Amino acid sequence: MASRSVPARPPAPPRRRRRRLGGLLALTLALAAAPATASAAPPGNGPGGGAVDLGPNVTVFDPSTPVDQIQATLDATHAQQVDNEMGTERYAYLFKPGTYGTDSDPLQIKVGYNTEISGLGASPSDVVINGKVETYNRCLAPDNCIALNNFWRTVSNLTIQVNGTGQDGCRATANFWAVSQAVSLRRVQVQGGDLSLMDYCTAGPQYASGGFIADSTAGTVINGSQQQWITRNSVIGSWSNGVWNQVFSGVEGAPSDATFPDPPYTTLETTPLSREKPFLFVDERGRYAVRVPDAQRDTRGVSWDEGMTAGRTIPLSDFLVVTPDTGFGRINSQLARGGHLLFTPGVYDVAHSLKVKRAGTVVLGIGQATLTATRGVTPLQVEDVPGVVVAGLTIDAGTQLSPVLLQVGDGKGRATSDPANPTTLSDVYFRVGGPHIGKAGTALEVNSDHVLIDHTWVWRADHGVEGFTAGVNGDTDRRRTNTGRNGVVVNGDDVTATGLFVEHFQQHNTIWNGERGRVVLYQNEIPYDPPSQADWQEPDGTLGWAAYKVGDHVREHRLDGGGVYGYQRNAEPGITTETGFEVPVRPGVQLHHVMTVHLDGIGVIENVVNDVGGRSDPTTQGTPQYVVDYPG
Numbered sequence: 001m002a003s004r005s006v007p008a009r010p011p012a013p014p015r016r017r018r019r020r021l022g023g024l025l026a027l028t029l030a031l032a033a034a035p036a037t038a039s040a041a042p043p044g045n046g047p048g049g050g051a052v053d054l055g056p057n058v059t060v061f062d063p064s065t066p067v068d069q070i071q072a073t074l075d076a077t078h079a080q081q082v083d084n085e086m087g088t089e090r091y092a093y094l095f096k097p098g099t100y101g102t103d104s105d106p107l108q109i110k111v112g113y114n115t116e117i118s119g120l121g122a123s124p125s126d127v128v129i130n131g132k133v134e135t136y137n138r139c140l141a142p143d144n145c146i147a148l149n150n151f152w153r154t155v156s157n158l159t160i161q162v163n164g165t166g167q168d169g170c171r172a173t174a175n176f177w178a179v180s181q182a183v184s185l186r187r188v189q190v191q192g193g194d195l196s197l198m199d200y201c202t203a204g205p206q207y208a209s210g211g212f213i214a215d216s217t218a219g220t221v222i223n224g225s226q227q228q229w230i231t232r233n234s235v236i237g238s239w240s241n242g243v244w245n246q247v248f249s250g251v252e253g254a255p256s257d258a259t260f261p262d263p264p265y266t267t268l269e270t271t272p273l274s275r276e277k278p279f280l281f282v283d284e285r286g287r288y289a290v291r292v293p294d295a296q297r298d299t300r301g302v303s304w305d306e307g308m309t310a311g312r313t314i315p316l317s318d319f320l321v322v323t324p325d326t327g328f329g330r331i332n333s334q335l336a337r338g339g340h341l342l343f344t345p346g347v348y349d350v351a352h353s354l355k356v357k358r359a360g361t362v363v364l365g366i367g368q369a370t371l372t373a374t375r376g377v378t379p380l381q382v383e384d385v386p387g388v389v390v391a392g393l394t395i396d397a398g399t400q401l402s403p404v405l406l407q408v409g410d411g412k413g414r415a416t417s418d419p420a421n422p423t424t425l426s427d428v429y430f431r432v433g434g435p436h437i438g439k440a441g442t443a444l445e446v447n448s449d450h451v452l453i454d455h456t457w458v459w460r461a462d463h464g465v466e467g468f469t470a471g472v473n474g475d476t477d478r479r480r481t482n483t484g485r486n487g488v489v490v491n492g493d494d495v496t497a498t499g500l501f502v503e504h505f506q507q508h509n510t511i512w513n514g515e516r517g518r519v520v521l522y523q524n525e526i527p528y529d530p531p532s533q534a535d536w537q538e539p540d541g542t543l544g545w546a547a548y549k550v551g552d553h554v555r556e557h558r559l560d561g562g563g564v565y566g567y568q569r570n571a572e573p574g575i576t577t578e579t580g581f582e583v584p585v586r587p588g589v590q591l592h593h594v595m596t597v598h599l600d601g602i603g604v605i606e607n608v609v610n611d612v613g614g615r616s617d618p619t620t621q622g623t624p625q626y627v628v629d630y631p632g
Helices: 022-026 065-082 328-336
Strands: 058-059 093-097 097-102 106-108 116-118 127-134 137-142 144-146 153-162 174-176 183-191 194-196 212-214 217-222 228-233 237-240 247-249 264-266 271-275 277-283 288-293 296-300 311-315 317-321 338-341 347-350 352-354 362-371 378-384 388-397 403-410 423-432 439-446 449-462 483-490 496-503 508-511 517-525 547-550 558-566 574-582 589-598 604-609 626-628
Touching: 058 362, 065 093, 065 106, 065 116, 093 362, 106 212, 116 217, 116 362, 137 347, 153 277, 153 362, 153 403, 212 288, 212 517, 217 277, 228 496, 228 517, 247 517, 247 558, 264 558, 271 449, 271 496, 288 362, 317 328, 317 362, 328 352, 352 362, 388 403, 403 423, 423 439, 423 483, 439 449, 483 496, 483 547, 508 517, 517 547, 547 558, 558 574, 558 604, 589 604
Parallel strands: 058 093, 093 116, 097 127, 106 127, 116 153, 127 153, 153 183, 174 194, 183 212, 183 217, 194 217, 212 228, 217 237, 228 247, 247 264, 317 338, 338 362, 347 362, 352 378, 362 388, 378 403, 388 423, 403 439, 423 449, 439 483, 449 496, 483 508, 496 517, 508 547, 517 558, 547 574, 558 589, 574 604
Antiparallel strands: 137 144, 271 296, 277 288, 288 311, 589 626
């Protein structure tokens, strides 16, 4: 726990695992029809000055809309989405500049699965929510309310003026954001109250596995039961509590890490490389556009406190606005001529690879737009060109094996790159299994140089709708049904990752072969489902596969803040992983603040990095083993 605790709020509990949710999810999918949403048609900014349809699952509010109407719309969506973890429904709710809610009649928004709440201002201060924007613990049973599975939702580009009027005494104390992976809070101001990353009111605080904040400001932040978290390029008043791995990069007001691991803070004065995520906004003439921020080096604090975020503005008329009815031939034609894409909320079955061939292309998704591989294709390929930005997409494996889900560069030696304008992936998430059976060789493969990965969750699913009784109740066929060899493979040089979350792949979860790689926060769980040691070892007999593997030839690499967690479900006792992190022993390869922990009481991780660090086993269940610096 942190040295600054919060009086009268429970301490962070030990880590527990996600529960299988099949029965509850099956009921969820039988919910009544989706709540009504309005198609937004912003005037005068389509091709030839015509209107633009942002799709059937986008609603745009303006300040003249009655608060009770907005509240009813959002409440209906939350009621549908609060348990709809694996469903196909996707929604984006966008707010034009103005103030929503009053002191006596606040707008109190609850955000469920696959929902985006975003402002349409040029600055976060242009849209003010007088009320709350919250996610609470999800109750799987009356006595089992957790935040551990609160995935896939987005809040961005607005100000929350915290107002708990009408809520009970506990709930009114803070804006609750009790979330886990694949959730981003970007370009958000939280004013007038605390921001709590745990829900201590709903049978709380319980368990959470988050998370990501960037380009945001807040006063007191209560971390509580979050096992890991990264806050990047932000301003905070104070931060309380922490479980295992809390990372701050370029954050004004960040706590000191001088006594690591008590508390478990890792603090970088500046962020080595950053680029804020593109955002949709309405300009002074009422025309829609996308702001694409510039890449920055060695930065601290937010990007918008002295005016418009530095970057370029692209009119929405330069984008193909993609809906689920758009043909993929039309999409690839747009990409071939260097046009941009805006994917609106929906699930898109991709039978032919989408190929980004031109430098500077922007592919932006809103409302958790999801690309699903069919026929074993690679859904998205980015050629070896600089300055491409891909943001706000989830990419799913399909039932036929895809070699890769997202490939950046083909690795054939024709690369061009620009250190001042790196290709950037922001809030791009991957699933192998979950809503359906999934098969992939590698989820994310980066062959280009000078690439920035800014927040990703690369997940081989440990629970889901179909095919997931395996690995539970003695059935171990899931390891053959939902297959994924590696989560992330980086072959390019000068690749940076800020917020790299990779889980449950069947061999090395992350392989880093490129030179001068830089990672700020790494989180991993090794797979749950090897039934025996024979199923969990390398061909040379090495026990298990290191989660984070830096190539033997690599001479320069740095990781700040890394954790590898072990959990074997229904496996034989004593399944062993030799080491969490495997790296070449060279002065230029440096790991700072890394740890392992085993959670099930039966498995073993022998070492933290190479042959250094304490043993995680049943005698240390739930207690992290830390290495402050490697080499020491």
